[in-house]
Amino acid sequence: MLRGLTNAGLGALKNDEHLMELASQYSFDSVDLDANSLVSRLGKDAANERLQSLGLTVGSIGLPVEWRADDQKFQEGLEQLPKAAAAAQALGCTRCCTYILPSTDHAAAHFMALATTRLRQCASILAAFGIRLGLEFVGPHHLRTQWKNPFIWTLEETLDWIQAINEPNVGLLFDAYHWYTNGMTVEDIARLSPGQIVHVHINDAKDVPVEQVLDNDRLYPGEGVIDLAGFLRGLHRIGYQGPVAQEILTPSQPEDSPEDLAARSKACFDQVFTAAGIE
Amino acid sequence: MLRGLTNAGLGALKNDEHLMELASQYSFDSVDLDANSLVSRLGKDAANERLQSLGLTVGSIGLPVEWRADDQKFQEGLEQLPKAAAAAQALGCTRCCTYILPSTDHAAAHFMALATTRLRQCASILAAFGIRLGLEFVGPHHLRTQWKNPFIWTLEETLDWIQAINEPNVGLLFDAYHWYTNGMTVEDIARLSPGQIVHVHINDAKDVPVEQVLDNDRLYPGEGVIDLAGFLRGLHRIGYQGPVAQEILTPSQPEDSPEDLAARSKACFDQVFTAAGIE
Amino acid sequence: MLRGLTNAGLGALKNDEHLMELASQYSFDSVDLDANSLVSRLGKDAANERLQSLGLTVGSIGLPVEWRADDQKFQEGLEQLPKAAAAAQALGCTRCCTYILPSTDHAAAHFMALATTRLRQCASILAAFGIRLGLEFVGPHHLRTQWKNPFIWTLEETLDWIQAINEPNVGLLFDAYHWYTNGMTVEDIARLSPGQIVHVHINDAKDVPVEQVLDNDRLYPGEGVIDLAGFLRGLHRIGYQGPVAQEILTPSQPEDSPEDLAARSKACFDQVFTAAGIE
Amino acid sequence: MLRGLTNAGLGALKNDEHLMELASQYSFDSVDLDANSLVSRLGKDAANERLQSLGLTVGSIGLPVEWRADDQKFQEGLEQLPKAAAAAQALGCTRCCTYILPSTDHAAAHFMALATTRLRQCASILAAFGIRLGLEFVGPHHLRTQWKNPFIWTLEETLDWIQAINEPNVGLLFDAYHWYTNGMTVEDIARLSPGQIVHVHINDAKDVPVEQVLDNDRLYPGEGVIDLAGFLRGLHRIGYQGPVAQEILTPSQPEDSPEDLAARSKACFDQVFTAAGIE
Secondary structure, three states: OEEEEOOOOOOOOOOHHHHHHHHHHOOOOEEOOOHHHHHHHHOHHHHHHHHHHHOOEEOOEEOOOOOOOOHHHHHHHHHHHHHHHHHHHHOOOOEEEEEOOOEEOOOHHHHHHHHHHHHHHHHHHHHHOOOEEEEEOOOOHHHHHOOOEEOOOOHHHHHHHHHHHOOOOEEEEEEHHHHHHOOOOHHHHHOOOHHHEEEEEEOEOOOOOHHHOOOOOOEOOOOOOOOHHHHHHHHHHOOOOOEEEEOOOOOOOOOOOHHHHHHHHHHHHHHHHHHHOOO | OEEEEOOOOOOOOOOHHHHHHHHHHOOOOEEOOOHHHHHHHHOHHHHHHHHHHOOOEEOOEEOOOOOOOOHHHHHHHHHHHHHHHHHHHHOOOOEEEEEEOOEEOOOHHHHHHHHHHHHHHHHHHHHOOOOEEEEEEOOOHHHHHOOOEEOOOOHHHHHHHHHHHOOOOEEEEEEHHHHHHOOOOHHHHHOOOHHHEEEEEEOEOOOOOHHHOOOOOOEOOOOOOOOHHHHHHHHHHOOOOOEEEEOOOOOOOOOOOHHHHHHHHHHHHHHHHHHHOOO | OEEEEOOOOOOOOOOHHHHHHHHHHOOOOEEOOOHHHHHHHHOHHHHHHHHHHOOOEEOOEEOOOOOOOOHHHHHHHHHHHHHHHHHHHHOOOOEEEEEOOOEEOOOHHHHHHHHHHHHHHHHHHHHHOOOEEEEEOOOOHHHHHOOOEEOOOOHHHHHHHHHHHOOOOEEEEEEHHHHHHOOOOHHHHHOOOHHHEEEEEEOEOOOOOHHHOOOOOOEOOOOOOOOHHHHHHHHHHOOOOOEEEEOOOOOOOOOOOHHHHHHHHHHHHHHHHHHHOOO | OEEEEOOOOOOOOOOHHHHHHHHHHOOOOEEOOOHHHHHHHHOHHHHHHHHHHHOOEEOOEEOOOOOOOOHHHHHHHHHHHHHHHHHHHHOOOOEEEEEOOOEEOOOHHHHHHHHHHHHHHHHHHHHOOOOEEEEEOOOOHHHHHOOOEEOOOOHHHHHHHHHHHOOOOEEEEEEHHHHHHOOOOHHHHHOOOHHHEEEEEEOEOOOOOHHHOOOOOOEOOOOOOOOHHHHHHHHHHOOOOOEEEEOOOOOOOOOOOHHHHHHHHHHHHHHHHHHHOOO
């Protein structure tokens, strides 16, 4: 598995270059960032050289398409997608991710039909550039009633949705936080195959009743109560070999310097990977 | 357009042979029935000869798969589907239909995902036998709250679902009753293309406020308040040339003889087709 | 059916505006042109006003994606497609077409697999903008051996390919020239349904043995030997209501003025539509 | 990885029970057999108990559908498929495989389109029962010209075809013999992900020029010239954890007893797995 960073959890980063430097300095393998912006800034060749000299790969880009609003918004996003996918491909990145809100103001069944079509269309474009689409189910309970109608939030529902979308390049973004807040176990991971997982997020949860865990109040890996050793071991055992990227969403930005936060992240990764018995 | 009969509205029919005889006697063009049963009873060749001698085609078969319950039930139905499809194909029938209940006890979004996959699988099998799948949206208001969660019931939602299912052989079963109870107009029909319509049902509604119209309390064409002339003209104008089959669901079976009900059906068809100016 | 013009057959047109003016002046209903270029030049609103004031719609755009070469070329085209589709949609155009060369220098089976994926991806993007993709089979015999390996050129093969592509918005561009050079009859048209036809081309062929008919040596409708009255009647009977666009490919550009050629085109359309008994 | 047996290479087996007993006796983990026949013979529960008591799982069933001939033959097979899939599912089997002949008497491009549709329909049915479809590319050179037109035989072509089929449950049957006869290396395996591989065959080739290797003249693993240690290590490194099943096609049935052949198979497996450093 590859150790990855996102900018969530590193405080006041100046820019993607800053993220890349810190990731390299603290021995991470991958960074999640906006490939299109990087390619636009440096050009494809220089961007690849920069990544290579830092010993980094790009783990995943975010899906630059708003698929939860109206058709016009969706179509505007779709116009941007091929370019974003081409930029990711140019950097050797094969992952693009988006998250699923557990409730919606739309009529749930109709929105599911619309979103199925839209994500299929996104996946189809991504496939043309050799990129997979990861869907992140979101577990925290408070979000299940945040909007008018319940949507979906469990692993099983998400796998069923992925089957409904029916594009071979769609899979899971598997996040330890949502695994935990859904009350799942290591056995649930054992039932997956590595081909079902596009990307992995890692982070930790406070020691409060699981129903009260808030989505944007996360801890660094190993600083909370999630069985991250079991989580990592489970993924390793089924043969997952992709990135495990830290994503620490917090109510406000951490005040520590990005350097200190990156060092802390490295220490946290070392701790949980060692606990899991994975090099 | 072809004038069609189903057994709904013909009272105590003895069997499909009875339906076929009455359809032929009263100058209908098509009948909706269980093709597999007919082929099993007569054999393929004799069944076709019988249909031909009666001047009839088979309009549509019903989808013999329960896609609204659990996986096991669905799989059991799926095992029957290729045979049913082969029988329909053997009789020259190119349509298979099912209806969509406007509410559900399942979680709506998850059920939409599951049902999308299941209907795609049905459609895929039907396609192998040259058969299209028609989905009937169901308009009566009382059914929208009959089960726990609202599902879908409008034309627009159904077209969006058909796009989500994403199999080229899926379209609408367009029923005058659901057109009426959804408050739709002739202009809504004009926006359709004939390729979107797999099959058509015709029947009429009582003169009560539209919110109070009951699904199983239908009238014969022309005996109620639906603008069936407009309905037929609308379909004719966009180029629809398939069957228009009567389906009169009633609280209890009509007491008149099937012969009388068939004669009444013919008179009703004559009336509304004449009013529409269609031969 | 709508009478349509393309720029093929109108000689030295100055630009699309010229095409539009002549189409309007000679009572055509639709023009095939580059929607993106028109929208870029005039803006969406002015473009629509211009079309409306001329009594025109846009029949079809051409697929701006090279799907017959390598992946890079294809991806570059794909990056342009959403914008082109959005422009077509902005003008109310619902058709996008491409043609199939009857032979190829690629290994035929592998190229069929690649092209299936590529056209599906194109179709998926077009669907997001409400646009259908029309595939034109190409009949002239000399093209069947023009490149190393035979590909496909018949109606049946093309319908089978459309089924393999498996996107609901893909259908035929049905061209009278290819109908003729494939030795097809009016009965072959009767077996189609209007939903299978995205777009229609009309033109005529010289009185030479059908095996010697050249793809780029076409005549104006009615000036050759194709049974265009039967062709149009066949399409009308199955309920086709879309555009029938003239496309006169010739060895060199006609020397007559665009005005004269447009007048001649109108006279030709009048003749064949009258012969077909269609207003 | 699981060590698996098929009946190819065990000589004059009496029946599937015989295969199962020998597989168990010689410490194999899985057998490839006709699940439907086993379930029909013993019933679902007894069949599962028998497998469990023997320490076996069912690796894969063969696709019981002839997709290379005409529509009628295909449809007849399709009628059998749901039952076969249900039987496999009842035994916990998640794989169904078929092979691709490298040449064909059909027109290659048209046949590719037809076969794409047919295999998609098979895959869709299998998906309803939780089963994946493995496609085996076939490398021996003599088969590339065995029939009139070249079809496909390389890994790359097969992956492109799998993308054209576009069902998420379709992947490769990866056979060491076809890897070897296509001149592939361990690096080619490293480029795959485990989700792309449905099933694996192992066997060995005679020491003749690779162009002369015959498809039905195979050796037991380790008795020939294929780098099976590299093959297995490559699969292990990418995380493949499924069955590796022996399939020894020979010009005539081996004369040794099934017991001797099973013992020899075990010794061969021990040798190549040890050489690969895999337990």
